[in-house]
Amino acid sequence: MQQTFCKDLVYDPLYRHEVKALPHEMELFQSKTLRRLKFLSHYGTASLYSSIMHSRLDHTIGVWSIIARFFPQDKELRLAALLHDIGHLPFSHAVEKTLGFNHHANTERMIREGEVNRILRKYGYNGERIIALLNSDTPLTNQTKFLGTDHFDSFLRDAYLVGSTTKKPGELLDAVRFNGNYIETDLETGLHILDAMVADHVSFLNPHAIAIDGLLSQAVLAYARYHEVELSFIEPLTNYELLYHLQTSECPYVSELVNVILWEPHRIAISEEAREGALQVDVKKVYDKEVLVGGKEITLWSAEAVCKLEQVRALQKSYYISYDIEKKP
Template sequence: MRQTFKQAFIYEPLYRYEVTALPHELELFQSKTLRRLKFLTHYGTASLFSSIMHSRLDHTVGVWSIIARFFPQEQELRLAALLHDIGHLPFSHAVEKTLGFNHHQNTEKLIEEGEIAGTLRKYGFKPTSITTLLNQNTPLTNTTSYLGADHFDSFLRDAYFEGGTVHNPYELVNKIHFNGNVIETDVETGLHIMDAMVVDHTSFLSPYALAIDGLLAKAIEAYSEFHSVNISFIEPLTNYELIYHLQTSESPLVKELIKIILWEPYRISVSEEIKKEALQVEVKKIYDKEVLVDGKPITLVSQVAREKLQQIRDLQKTYYVTYEK
């Protein structure tokens, strides 16, 4: 993937598709706000103990390429795809849910203020028009149970790098189209997409991934209290900057937690049994999306699809985390 963004031709290797970036898109790709996403792992804290290292920027390019491919003339929708993740915190969802942040609100703020707003206005776009799109049901994403471009890319990208997909993503993207705001395909392709959903959820919602999430959130809280800083200090940071703050803290608790997270994860134990003084972590959200087949939800035409969706829903559990002293 050519991510220097000096040239307008941007190749997405996962889908084997080249998009010509419009002048305003290219300028946004060159902004610090977008560039920061290169230093946020899409896979959250799981990237700390796995080989999966793709970034939020990789995901953004993927989503934008899908929207540009199927909706080439809809410039505001393309911009929404380009900017939809800029408000993410370090390690993405890992600390957001536990610490009470909302990356959607952060994204809206970054679009409507500062360098992004300036670039949009320079080319005649209203920042509020883009944030309005992000809050509506569109082919990018929606509040329904149906699959849009954002989660489609997440599932396929994560599962591909996990090594859990039979078909390459480019084969699947060539077999989909959009029915309104929703991805539609045939049953076989739909089941392959659902396989990727299951692989992705099983991995990023594994007990140890959730345990690392919980310990990282605890370390951030301890850092904030020890150093008397508002916890919002983490909002503009990259993954590396956050780790640096935690590693250089003088707090004994923070030092111990980041040592375990980075160097000694084998000390962590996770159980479904309630344990006294254990750190409680839970699956707060799943993405049980489905595609359309001949205008109908795939679960209405396939028992296998219903079983796969139930596999994902069954992952909603609570765990108790301890570590060796």
């Protein structure tokens, strides 16, 4: 699903709304930094074995369009929404924690340096103010248990493309409002949003996705050691560029891992029980966000909402990954 640009108008087909972009926003959309996000899968390595192919740019435009719709005059918040994911690595979160990266820190560095900073300064914006917004509780994102725009778009976008929503995202968006920094709605809509949250987590935390995340991390580590390069070499790459590096490596172990990831994922064995020699991959973080209903947490109104949040939290577990050494005929 792609957004359509027409001069200064941006149409998001997920929500079926059109937003007028400001001149500095259009220049950022046309920058290499933002264009790179088109070649990073929002769905991580799950995009390698599923039909779900939407990008970080799709998500970014969705988040920006919601902020622009509800807060049209807050130009700095709109900029924060537009730039909030520019520091992501190839395949988004797939290798970030395992290899010791932090896309938030990368984002801050890219706002302070290079073409993004040049564009901001050209139009009189201070990058430090945008970074401060990214590190504060705002309608874009927050460190509380309540839902902001960033996760709202992720839940609805992913769940819709998985085929797990019973109401269209545009209908759900029409039914929400902001109570301060947090999304508020009626009980029925809130439960639909939580359904999307559950579907999203169940899908992107699918054991096969977790397994491929782990194997990709091992391939990147092995590549860096064999070719004697810093792990940071992957930071500016797109999905395709990273796969090219790995596929053209002369390291046999890297070649074997890439072959399994791309062409023979059926060889991967996954268990929740520890096995000798297996790679342990841990799911330590979930996005168990609450919607406000009548100014209060939805879980105070609905036992069903409590169960949905518990479903998401139950996905925090460890998996043990291995694969057959000998190829099957």
